[in-house]
Amino acid sequence: xxxxxxxxxxxxxxxxxxxxxxxxxxxxxxxxxxxxxxxxxxxxxxxxxxxxxxxxxxxxxxxxxxxxxxxxxxxxxxxxxxxxxxxxxxxxxxxxxxxxxxxxxxxxxxxxxxxxxxxxxxxxxxxxxxxxxxxxxxxxxxxxxxxxxxxxxxxxxxxxxxxxxxxxxxxxxxxxxxxxxxxxxxxxxxxxxxxxxxxxxxxxxxxxxxxxxxxxxxxxxxxxxxxxxxxxxxxxxxxxxxxxxxxxxxxxxxxxxxxxxxxxxxxxxxxxxxxxxxxxxxxxxxxxxxxxxxxxxxxxxxxxxxxxxxxxxxxxxxxxxxxxxxxxxxxxxxxxxxxxxxxxxxxxxxxxxxxxxxxxxxxxxxxxxxxxxxxxxxxxxxxxxxxxxxxxxxxxxxxxxxxxxxxxxxxxxxxxxxxxxxxxxxxxxxxxxxxxxxxxxxxxxxxxxxxxxxxxxxxxxxxxxxxxxxxxxxxxxxxxxxxxxxxxxxxxxxxxxxxxxxxxxxxxxxxxxxxxxxxxxxxxxxxxxxxxxxxxxxxxxxxxxxxxxxxxxxxxxxxxxxxxxxxxxxxxxxxxxxxxxxxxxxxxxxxxxxxxxxxxxxxxxxxxxxxxxxxxxxxxxxxxxxxxxxxxxxxxxxxxxxxxxxxxxxxxxxxxxxxxxxxxxxxxxxxxxxxxxxxxxxxxxxxxxxxxxxxxxxxxxxxxxxxxxxxxxxxxxxxxxxxxxxxxxxxxxxxxxxxxxxxxxxxxxxxxxxxxxxxxxxxxxxxxxxxxxxxxxxxxxxxxxxxxxxxxxxxxxxxxxxxxxxxxxxxxxxxx
Numbered sequence: 001x002x003x004x005x006x007x008x009x010x011x012x013x014x015x016x017x018x019x020x021x022x023x024x025x026x027x028x029x030x031x032x033x034x035x036x037x038x039x040x041x042x043x044x045x046x047x048x049x050x051x052x053x054x055x056x057x058x059x060x061x062x063x064x065x066x067x068x069x070x071x072x073x074x075x076x077x078x079x080x081x082x083x084x085x086x087x088x089x090x091x092x093x094x095x096x097x098x099x100x101x102x103x104x105x106x107x108x109x110x111x112x113x114x115x116x117x118x119x120x121x122x123x124x125x126x127x128x129x130x131x132x133x134x135x136x137x138x139x140x141x142x143x144x145x146x147x148x149x150x151x152x153x154x155x156x157x158x159x160x161x162x163x164x165x166x167x168x169x170x171x172x173x174x175x176x177x178x179x180x181x182x183x184x185x186x187x188x189x190x191x192x193x194x195x196x197x198x199x200x201x202x203x204x205x206x207x208x209x210x211x212x213x214x215x216x217x218x219x220x221x222x223x224x225x226x227x228x229x230x231x232x233x234x235x236x237x238x239x240x241x242x243x244x245x246x247x248x249x250x251x252x253x254x255x256x257x258x259x260x261x262x263x264x265x266x267x268x269x270x271x272x273x274x275x276x277x278x279x280x281x282x283x284x285x286x287x288x289x290x291x292x293x294x295x296x297x298x299x300x301x302x303x304x305x306x307x308x309x310x311x312x313x314x315x316x317x318x319x320x321x322x323x324x325x326x327x328x329x330x331x332x333x334x335x336x337x338x339x340x341x342x343x344x345x346x347x348x349x350x351x352x353x354x355x356x357x358x359x360x361x362x363x364x365x366x367x368x369x370x371x372x373x374x375x376x377x378x379x380x381x382x383x384x385x386x387x388x389x390x391x392x393x394x395x396x397x398x399x400x401x402x403x404x405x406x407x408x409x410x411x412x413x414x415x416x417x418x419x420x421x422x423x424x425x426x427x428x429x430x431x432x433x434x435x436x437x438x439x440x441x442x443x444x445x446x447x448x449x450x451x452x453x454x455x456x457x458x459x460x461x462x463x464x465x466x467x468x469x470x471x472x473x474x475x476x477x478x479x480x481x482x483x484x485x486x487x488x489x490x491x492x493x494x495x496x497x498x499x500x501x502x503x504x505x506x507x508x509x510x511x512x513x514x515x516x517x518x519x520x521x522x523x524x525x526x527x528x529x530x531x532x533x534x535x536x537x538x539x540x541x542x543x544x545x546x547x548x549x550x551x552x553x554x555x556x557x558x559x560x561x562x563x564x565x566x567x568x569x570x571x572x573x574x575x576x577x578x579x580x581x582x583x584x585x586x587x588x589x590x591x592x593x594x595x596x597x598x599x600x601x602x603x604x605x606x607x608x609x610x611x612x613x614x615x616x617x618x619x620x621x622x623x624x625x626x627x628x629x630x631x632x633x634x635x636x637x638x639x640x641x642x643x644x645x646x647x648x649x650x651x652x653x654x655x656x657x658x659x660x661x662x663x664x665x666x667x668x669x670x671x672x673x674x675x676x677x678x679x680x681x682x683x684x685x686x687x688x689x690x691x692x693x694x695x696x697x698x699x700x701x702x703x704x705x706x707x708x709x710x711x712x713x714x715x716x717x718x719x720x721x722x723x724x725x726x727x728x729x730x731x732x733x734x735x736x737x738x739x740x741x742x743x744x745x746x747x748x749x750x751x752x753x754x755x756x757x758x759x760x761x762x763x764x765x766x767x768x769x770x771x772x773x774x775x776x777x778x779x780x781x782x783x784x785x786x787x788x789x790x791x792x793x794x795x796x797x798x799x800x801x802x803x804x805x806x807x808x809x810x811x812x813x814x815x816x
Contacts, residue, residue, distance in 0.1 A: 557650020
């Protein structure tokens with residue numbers, strides 16, 4: 001019946017504890033409390049944390065819920081998928097809390113995005129898994145036979161690691177003929193056992209007694225431990241030791257070195273001799289206290305023998321027993337109070353930490369959550385947390401013992417790519433203790449810096465006639481960003497230059513920025529052009545900048561001089577007339593040439609290369625004027641042939657050659673025969689070759705083919721003569737009346753006026769007569785076959801006032 005009543009009582013007590021725990025969970029916001037028995041197997045259910053905290057299971061998963069523990073062991077694990085707490089490893093209540101009751105441990109459940117912290121406390125209830133154990137299996141006592149009834153003999157109590165009902169509930173002594181037990185409960189939860197003599201002993205009747213001391217707990221099933229008491233009966237010693245004080249109190253600082261004297265107990269014995277000698281011993285204390293203190297058996301000094309930790313226990317009680325050799329004893333209590341010392345530095349634990357933060361994060365962005373703790377008490381355990389001031393972050397307190405590190409200002413990766421944040425915590429002890437922890441935060445790049453060119457404008461000179469694909473030069477831009485945000489590509493801004501698309505002139509390598517000429521440049525067509533190159537990064541959205549490029553085309557001497565006057569023709573002969581009365585320095589004509597190049601490539605010089613009489617003429621080096629260098633005489637030949645070379649100043653120089661025919665005579669009839677022979681000789685040589693080739697062709701082809709060819713030639717010549725007869729205007733080669741020379745010497749010194757006349761019956765050839773203010777020009781048709789008489793007759797016709805055509809023009813006019 002007693003067992004059934006005990007079981008029912010424990011069941012009701014357990015139900016009451018569960019109701020109290022659930023009530024506590026419901027009433028505390030952000031906290032949960034559970035109760036589990038010790039020695040549960042792994043995976044055993046602890047509680048539905050999601051339901052008890054009012055959270056969805058999806059929130060546990062998205063918030064990456066996890067358990068944060070302070071110690072090295074984690075007894076409980078979180079099943080996020082089900083929102084339940086389960087046993088992770090076996091819990092031994094005695095190992096965890098010892099005799100402390102109630103026994104519990106706490107941990108935090110942390111969720112991210114946003115950060116939420118919940119404190120969970122798990123109480124571990126005791127299971128009767130330990131039996132009472134006595135310090136010694138055999139207890140030896142010597143008792144004088146004369147000891148009076150009621151004399152007390154202290155016994156060492158048994159130890160049971162269990163607590164509550166599972167702890168020792170009663171002691172039993174068997175047999176109980178001479179002795180009985182008395183048990184006294186102590187403030188620290190222990191028990192003081194005394195064996196009391198009921199009836200006097202008689203050594204002569206019985207020299208020894210054997211008793212069994214049984215310690216039983218109240219668990220189910222009940223467990224017990226035994227010790228054997230061997231009593232030896234001695235002869236009479238009628239005085240027992242007496243302690244100086246029944247209770248001694250002392251203070252000791254934690255971490256006191258071994259050998260530190262705590263206090264000294266004393267006792268006296270009225271007996272003399274050996275029966276009056278008193279020895280001291282610590283009779284029965286908890287195992288922890290026995291490891292920390294010892295008593296000198298002679299002097300009664302109590303000294304420190306181990307490391308005293310205020311955080312483990314604040315008070316210790318020792319039972320010091322004074323014994324004489326007759327077996328009499330007296331016991332005094334020694335209460336030791338531990339004084340706290342600031343011997344624990346504050347600790348820092350990272351609960352959550354993001355080691356990378358975007359540079360565009362707004363102020364107030366959370367970087368880390370830390371937990372700080374100090375195991376000391378009172379002022380020694382009050383901590384202050386701070387970070388270094390040279391970073392754009394600040395630390396704010398969130399919950400008790402928890403701090404959040406957030407951004408305090410905008411950050412720029414291009415200025416500082418990473419930060420070292422030193423977290424420092426210090427307590428208020430004397431002297432204060434502190435500890436620190438450094439975390440590294442890297443700033444991730446955001447595309448906020450556009451590319452920058454080395455220069456906003458570039459000017460480059462390129463020689464003309466370059467080969468297509470020629471690398472002009474390379475533009476370069478830099479981007480302060482990193483990665484993809486700093487990968488730069490180059491492109492041209494399309495536009496038209498002189499009606500031509502820019503892409504047909506130059507191109508740019510999108511990766512290297514090298515600008516390449518697509519075609520060969522011609523200075524005479526384009527002297528310079530301007531365009532824009534854009535540098536664009538690969539960020540999102542991309543950023544860009546523009547540089548202006550000016551390409552200057554450098555002239556090369558790739559054009560030879562062009563002679564404008566005198567005009568060189570293949571069918572007519574142009575001659576300048578010089579009267580025999582011409583003086584020294586007489587201006588015969590002027591060679592006019594131009595060069596489409598520029599600069600020194602267009603600086604022209606004139607030289608007389610060949611001449612019939614080099615002593616008669618000279619050519620102006622810079623102006624190309626052909627003048628006489630001596631007086632013309634009658635001995636000078638009528639026809640004079642000058643070869644003038646025109647050279648530019650380029651490197652290498654280019655040149656052109658012009659032939660100037662000069663007639664030294666006072667009238668046209670005088671020189672007509674000379675120039676006719678001259679042209680016939682030339683024509684004879686040319687016709688000779690022609691007829692030789694023609695003769696070969698006649699032999700090769702049939703006669704009828706030759707007849708057809710001859711008829712065709714005749715018809716062609718006849719038609720040409722008819723066309724010429726009906727034409728009123730001769731062929732006019734272009735020559736500007738006032739042409740500026742390239743050396744800037746001015747315009748031609750004379751304006752030439754020419755009159756050309758033709759008769760109505762002219763069929764094949766004509767003679768042209770020109771007059772100028774100071775010079776005469778003779779133009780002869782090399783195919784002319786007329787006689788001097790015909791020329792004179794035609795001249796008389798031309799002199800008639802009703803001549804059909806008279807033209808005044810600039811410059812020379814030629815007819816065939």
